[in-house]
Amino acid sequence: MTRSPLDIRHIYLEPGVENYARGREILARFPEAERTEVPSHWNIPGLHGNAGLVKDWVRIKRQVLVLGVRKTFTLRENGRSADWIAPGLANGCALACAYCYVPRRKGFANPITTFVNIEDAVKALRRHAEKLGPKTEPNQVDPHLWVYDIGENSDLSVDAMLSDNVRDLVALYRTLPNAKASFATKYVNRELLEYDPQGKTRIRFSLMPRPIARVLDVRTSPIRERIAAINDFVEAGYEVHLNFSPVVIYEGWTADYTELLREVRDSLSDKARVQLAAEVIFLTHNAALHEVNLGWHPKAEKLLWRPAWQENKRSEYGGENIRYRHGFKGKAVARFTELLARELPECRVRYAF
Template identity: 55%
Template sequence: MLHEKTIDQLISIHEIYHEPNVTEFKRGREILARYPDAKRIEVASHNQISELFGFEGSVEDWLWNKKNVLILGSKKALSARPNTRSSHWVAPSQSNGCAMSCSYCYVPRRKGFANPITTFVNIEKIAGYLERHAGRQGKKLIPDAIDPQYWVYEIGENGDCSADAAICDNVKDLIGLYTTLPNAKLTFATKFVNREMLNYDPQKKTRIRFSLMPHKMSKLVDVRTTPISDRIAVMQSFREAGYEVNVSFAPVIYYEGWLDDWRALFKEMNEVLDDETKNQLATEIIFLTHNEQLHDVNMLWHPKAEDVLWRPDIQQVKYSQTGQRNVRYKNNLKREIVNELVNLCTEMIPYCTIRYAF
């Protein structure tokens, strides 16, 4: 019996903050028409909203904002950032922020922690840029661990595309675009099952990566997401609908009994997935990185999660490229637990290629 969170449970828009010119864009007019009863609040810029950005006054409304607030703006600067892991390029965002509230997520830090979905209404400009960028790359001649044939573009770095697709057709439009690009495909990771996306006809040019972790841990830290069993159960349907289906083991959280819980997860994958889904499966394994400022905010709304996320006894400081004080597992411990999980994958799900693990 599936217990998937419905779109209405995830998103119920009551307030829309919007830049002045969003009605000049077709997508902006479509979204406003979709939520005719929502209160509209005009703002100068989508990323300068004092009552949302900066955690003073917003922590107590954290989950309400996630479900009920939408921000509309236009994407100004467009660039594709080189990547070397699950994609070759990180595409300019068609959105940022998220309706879900995973307590370890790094994206809130980009907007002062309060981060409901911001949708960019100038999708034609974004799509045009991506089409031109892919055209400049030419044919991909050398297979690599990312993909044997195509240049791969990550479109979900700053949010969850399955949730974005419940707001408007931005994700649908990009999936359609990549079916027309002879040398490129797109990818994104997700923690939400949006069955409407089964009707998008991606033609094997979209790689959807279902984020998985043990059930017990997901219930604690994956707030407002689709349950793990429901993500696994729908993977075959997405493959049959024309998606390349992968998984993402991220973040991996270390705690007493952690490896036994991963063993139970892999057992479920073995029992639920059909052979065709298994044979095209690949994953990345990413162990937890946490952040001191996010820890402080989480203590105000979800302190139980911090019992497993904030472990100074086994974590060390790592400064980010932007100078933020992050923590990750100490080197010796991390080396050991990375090897343990990789070995367990090799033992229990040998059909699943590991692109990288760290």
């Protein structure tokens, strides 16, 4: 079993956090933690934007927690992982995956920020789903229900160790007749098996070959543990999909993915097999994150930063990122989907890019 990634010793909190029951509950979980009140969870002097903290990247993730009150609850259309991206009740992560896009926005420190106004989030999400009404046309996301990604900027399996926010969201979607929740995770938290999702939450276990997971998926559950959890989560009432993200290209990558897919194939129960699907997302990197990683984990950049294979890309939100070159990537995507069809033919590919 993976050791807990959390050892909270310092909590930064916005004014008003203690006015919410969830805020008081979280603070009560960590009575020995030092507390510092800050004007905003987005601007903490000495934490965000402090280049000197990059050497403490992992320690900060393990020991620091930020509590805030979410002000807006805007939903975004998606069409890939979900129909809608829900406003998250957390951002940042105690895990330390070297390719994660979330720290690009903060710089040099990326602990979990948890929002305590769960009631406001539940009301906004319920109102949105009720306004949508039934899903009348099937799509690759889901043939029958509107799917909401509730964990875009954090790992909810870890967030659930801090509060009941995740349990409350699973309970919400259990009651919505036209919608289901979805989130990707790299951490096996078996307490989630008790949440009784009744088929209304899709959990996407992220997988990559062990040789590179040991380098890139820092502080996550081992790949073997994630694969072993699939059957148990299906039995507990979750829809379980696979999330091959990011797919990283390196010498020998197809042989390693072949071994991974065969391990998944050999471990699946019949019940897990018939409901299986996957999303495939090749690596997108970023020059700023490259610089951060060089400060704490340069070994990862030998896999992630391959200029001969990569080109600049402007993201849909206006940022400058790095992706595999157009023709090179197209051939790699085709190769991966061929591997998946050969080694795990029962696994439907929802999308690949």
